[in-house]
């Protein structure tokens with residue numbers, strides 16, 4: 001099992017989830033509209049779920065029907081990507097101000 005980041009993250013990207021993930025498996029780049037959880041690294045700890053200000057994070061088997069395509073999207077996002085390169089891009093990607101607060 002893994003967790004999925006769905007549509008509410010789009011345009012928010014405040015990285016609150018990144019700060020609490022114990023295995024650093026949440027990624028983005030400056031060009032992406034949202035963050036993605038790498039299902040191969042996620043340990044299913046649930047730490048990220050409650051800190052998301054816009055309720056974008058769900059256990060993969062509990063994603064609302066309208067956003068279920070985001071689970072395969074969180075997986076295919078990593079296809080062919082170099083994780084070390086992606087970690088650097090995640091670290092340097094601008095963190096948007098969360099306007100939902």
Ligand code: SF4
Pocket residue numbers: 003020021022023024025026037041042043044045046047048049
């Ligand atoms: S469930 Fe835990 S390991 Fe998986 S992305 Fe969230 S914080 Fe990271």
Ligand code: SF4
Pocket residue numbers: 005008009010012013014015016017018035051052053054055056057
């Ligand atoms: S905490 Fe929620 S809105 Fe913020 S980056 Fe993570 S998934 Fe996106």
